Amino acid sequence: MGLFQIFDPSAKPVPIGIDLGTTNSLVAWVADGNPECILDCDDDPIVPSVVAYLRDGTLNVGKPALAYLETQPSETIVSVKRLMGRGHDDAQTQRDRAYRFLPMQEGQSNVVRFAVHDRAVTPVEVSAEILRTLKRQAEDKLHAVGGAVITVPAYFDDAQRQATRDAARLAGIDVLRLLNEPTAAALAYGLDREKTQGTFAVFDLGGGTFDVTVLTLDDGVFQVRATGGDSQLGGDDLDRAIALAVLAEVGQQDTRDKSLWRACMLEARKLKHALTDADEAVFSLDHASLTLSRAVTRATFDQWIRPVVERTGPACKRVLRDAGIPAGSLDGVVLVGGSTRVPLVRAYVRELFGREGLTDIDPEQVVALGAAVQADILAGTQQNDALVVDVCPLSLGIETMGGLVEKIIARNSTIPCARAQQFTTYADGQTAFDVHVLQGERELARDCRSLAKFKLSGIAPMTAGAARLMVTLRLDENGMLTVSARDEATGNEHTVEVTPSYGLSDDDIEKMLIDSYEHAEGDIKARVLTERSVEAEQTLAATRKALVSDGELLDEDERAELDGAMAALEGALQERNAEKIRMRSEAVDRASVPLAERRMNRAIRDAMRGRSVEEVAEQVEHARGVDAHVAEHSARRDET
Amino acid sequence: MVARDDFETLGLPRAYLLDISVLEQRFRDLSRSVHPDRHASAPAADRRLAAEHAMALNESYRRLRSPMTRALSLLAIAGRPLAETDRAEPALLMEIMSLREEVESARAEKRDTAPTLSAVDTLIQAKEAVLARVFDGTQWPVDPSALQDAYRAGVSLKYLFRLQEELETSDENL
Numbered sequence: 001m002g003l004f005q006i007f008d009p010s011a012k013p014v015p016i017g018i019d020l021g022t023t024n025s026l027v028a029w030v031a032d033g034n035p036e037c038i039l040d041c042d043d044d045p046i047v048p049s050v051v052a053y054l055r056d057g058t059l060n061v062g063k064p065a066l067a068y069l070e071t072q073p074s075e076t077i078v079s080v081k082r083l084m085g086r087g088h089d090d091a092q093t094q095r096d097r098a099y100r101f102l103p104m105q106e107g108q109s110n111v112v113r114f115a116v117h118d119r120a121v122t123p124v125e126v127s128a129e130i131l132r133t134l135k136r137q138a139e140d141k142l143h144a145v146g147g148a149v150i151t152v153p154a155y156f157d158d159a160q161r162q163a164t165r166d167a168a169r170l171a172g173i174d175v176l177r178l179l180n181e182p183t184a185a186a187l188a189y190g191l192d193r194e195k196t197q198g199t200f201a202v203f204d205l206g207g208g209t210f211d212v213t214v215l216t217l218d219d220g221v222f223q224v225r226a227t228g229g230d231s232q233l234g235g236d237d238l239d240r241a242i243a244l245a246v247l248a249e250v251g252q253q254d255t256r257d258k259s260l261w262r263a264c265m266l267e268a269r270k271l272k273h274a275l276t277d278a279d280e281a282v283f284s285l286d287h288a289s290l291t292l293s294r295a296v297t298r299a300t301f302d303q304w305i306r307p308v309v310e311r312t313g314p315a316c317k318r319v320l321r322d323a324g325i326p327a328g329s330l331d332g333v334v335l336v337g338g339s340t341r342v343p344l345v346r347a348y349v350r351e352l353f354g355r356e357g358l359t360d361i362d363p364e365q366v367v368a369l370g371a372a373v374q375a376d377i378l379a380g381t382q383q384n385d386a387l388v389v390d391v392c393p394l395s396l397g398i399e400t401m402g403g404l405v406e407k408i409i410a411r412n413s414t415i416p417c418a419r420a421q422q423f424t425t426y427a428d429g430q431t432a433f434d435v436h437v438l439q440g441e442r443e444l445a446r447d448c449r450s451l452a453k454f455k456l457s458g459i460a461p462m463t464a465g466a467a468r469l470m471v472t473l474r475l476d477e478n479g480m481l482t483v484s485a486r487d488e489a490t491g492n493e494h495t496v497e498v499t500p501s502y503g504l505s506d507d508d509i510e511k512m513l514i515d516s517y518e519h520a521e522g523d524i525k526a527r528v529l530t531e532r533s534v535e536a537e538q539t540l541a542a543t544r545k546a547l548v549s550d551g552e553l554l555d556e557d558e559r560a561e562l563d564g565a566m567a568a569l570e571g572a573l574q575e576r577n578a579e580k581i582r583m584r585s586e587a588v589d590r591a592s593v594p595l596a597e598r599r600m601n602r603a604i605r606d607a608m609r610g611r612s613v614e615e616v617a618e619q620v621e622h623a624r625g626v627d628a629h630v631a632e633h634s635a636r637r638d639e640t
Numbered sequence: 641m642v643a644r645d646d647f648e649t650l651g652l653p654r655a656y657l658l659d660i661s662v663l664e665q666r667f668r669d670l671s672r673s674v675h676p677d678r679h680a681s682a683p684a685a686d687r688r689l690a691a692e693h694a695m696a697l698n699e700s701y702r703r704l705r706s707p708m709t710r711a712l713s714l715l716a717i718a719g720r721p722l723a724e725t726d727r728a729e730p731a732l733l734m735e736i737m738s739l740r741e742e743v744e745s746a747r748a749e750k751r752d753t754a755p756t757l758s759a760v761d762t763l764i765q766a767k768e769a770v771l772a773r774v775f776d777g778t779q780w781p782v783d784p785s786a787l788q789d790a791y792r793a794g795v796s797l798k799y800l801f802r803l804q805e806e807l808e809t810s811d812e813n814l
Contacts, residue, residue: 596685603673
C-alpha cells in the first residue's frame, strides 16, 4: 500500500467481500492480488454487529452502539443474525431474553419484530444497518464500491439466506453471491495453490453459528464434498453457559432482569477472552442488583463450557461420513471463527480429527478475506481462475400423504442443481393441488423447516391419478430455491405462487425500500430507470466483449440481428425510457442465444479434448492421495 | 439442449466399473468450463445456458459416483430401466432376511458382525461382476439376453445395497 492514493473519479467500482457475523462483521477487498480487510478510523477491521436505536429516532452501529448495551438493553440489538429468517413463534426467539418482541398481527409476514421505542424493526432491517455501515467503511477507502459477496453459514436454510439477501437489498448492495463461510475460509487459505492440494476440513465456530465442511482442493478447484453444522451454536452459547453457571452459584436463577443478564453476558465474554491465554481470571460483576467477584480457573471454565463444545462432535462425524473420508485421511483442519481461540475448542478438534488445527490466517478475518477473493473472481477484475464448487447443506423435499417428507434433493448435492418429481391428483375432477416444500433431514414434515406452500391450479379435470404434474425444485449457485411446475399432459407451465413460511414478502421489502427512499432520493420511477439502465449497460458491455472474442461463431444474418438489437437498445438508453430499455434488453438477450450456445459447446469440447480419459487416468495415478480414500470403496471392487 | 446420457455428459466410456478418481477429475475439468461462476460477467444468455449445463453435469456426476445409481443409469441407457415395483427373486429375499437376522443376533450376543457384513459384500461383488461383464467394453446395443442378466443383477443390488447401508449405519449408531 502506497503512502497516498490519488482519487480517480473514473475508477472502476471495486468488488468487496463482507463477513456479516453474529458478533462481529468485517469488509475486505483484493488489493493487487492480495485480500485485505478494510480498517475503520481506529485501524480496526472489526465492526461489532450491534445496532442501538435511540429515542430521538437516530441509531448507532458498531463500536458506538456498544455504549448502550447496558443502559438500554431492549433497544440495542446484538447477535441479530440468530434471528434472521426466523418466525416470531420460534423457540430461538422465545429464548432471547434481552428484547421486547411485538406479536404478529393478522396478515403480517411471520418474522421477528423488535419493539424499539415507538416502532417495530425486523432482523432484516437491523442487518441492513450493519451492511450500510460496512459499505460506508469500504467507500471511505475505495471511493466506488461495486458488487459484494456476502458470507452466510453453510448450514443456513433457505429462509435465512433469503433474509440475508433482503438485508443487502435494503442496504443498496448488489449481491454477487452468497458464499458459505467455511468455503470462503478455504478460498483464503487455498490462494497459494502450488502448495495447497488435498482434502481439508474447515471447522468454523463463530459467534452464533457452527459449520464444518470437508472439501478437496485440486488445481484451483475448491470442491466441497460435504457440509454440516448447527445454525444455532456458537460463542454466544459459551457466554450463556458461563453466565448461567455463575448466576446458579450465587443462587440467582432468575434471568428475567434484562439489564443484569446483559451485564452477565458481557462479563462472561470478558472471562472467556481472558482465559484464552491465562490459567485463571476473575469474573467481576458490579451491577445495581448484583455485585460479585469470583476467580475462575481454566479447569472450572472448561467444565462449564464442555457440554456446549461437545455439541460440535456429531456434526463433524456426520460430515466425514457423508464425504466418505476418514478423519485420518485429511490433509489438514482449518480453524475459523473467534470461538476457535478457546483452548478447550482446540483440544476438542484435536480429539475429533487427530491433528492440530491450522490457524495461519487470523480466524476472525479469514472469512471476509475469502469473500473478497470470490468477489474479485466473480467481478472478473483479476485473472484469478479459482473455482468454487459448493453443495447444499440440507435435503429438500415435499410433504406427501400422512405428513411424511419425500426427499427430492439430498443434502450435500452439488449446486446448482435441479430435480423433478411427478405428482398426480387423488380425486376425480381435481383441478388444484397443494404443494408444501420442506428443508431438513427428518422424516416427518412437522420436524422439518417449512419453506413454502403453494397451490398448483388450472389442472384440466380428469379421473383421479390421470394428471401428471412435474414439480421441479431448483437450487441456484447461491443455494437458493425456486420452484416450477408443469402439467405433463398439456405442457402448460403453471404459475407457482410461493408464500414463504418465514420471512418478509416482496411487498414488505418494497415498502421498506420506499420508506428509506422517502428520506433519501424520493422518486421510484427514477430508481427503476437507473436500475434498468445499469443492467442494460452491463448487457451491452458483456455482449460486446463476447463478440470481440468469439464473433466469428455467428453467421452474417445472426450477427446483423444481434448488432441491430444492440443499436436499438443504445437508442432506448438515450431516450431514457425504462419500459423501452426493458423490452430492448430482452431483444438483445434473445438475439445473443446462438452465440451463447456455440460458445458453451466449444468450451465443453475443449474441456473434453484437453485430456483424453487415458491421460486423465494417468494424471490421477500421479496425484493419488487426494481421492484415493474416496475411491477406495469402488476401487476395492474394481480389483475383484 | 442436446439430451445426453450421464457418460456422454462426463465424456467417459459406458462402464459399470469406474475409477472414481477419473470421474472426479473429469467433473472438475468440466466444471471449469460450465460452472456459472465462469460466466459471471458474460451476457445473460450465456449465464442461463451455463446454469443448465452445470445442473446436468452435477446430476450426471451424482448418478455415476454411486454404484447403485450408476447401475440404474446404465440399465436405463440400455433400454431396460428398473421400476419402483420391481421385486427381487424369493431366494434372494430369504437370504437377505436371514443375513439381517444373523447381524441382529450377533449384536445381541455381542459377537463380531464382520463375517456377516463380508458375506453381504461377497453377494454384492457377484452381482457387480455381472454388470461389469454385460456393460464394460461391450458393443452397444447390448445383447438382449445379457441385458436380462444385468437387469436381474440390478434388481438384486437395489436390495443388497440397502441392506449394506442399513447394517453400516446402524453399526455407527450403536
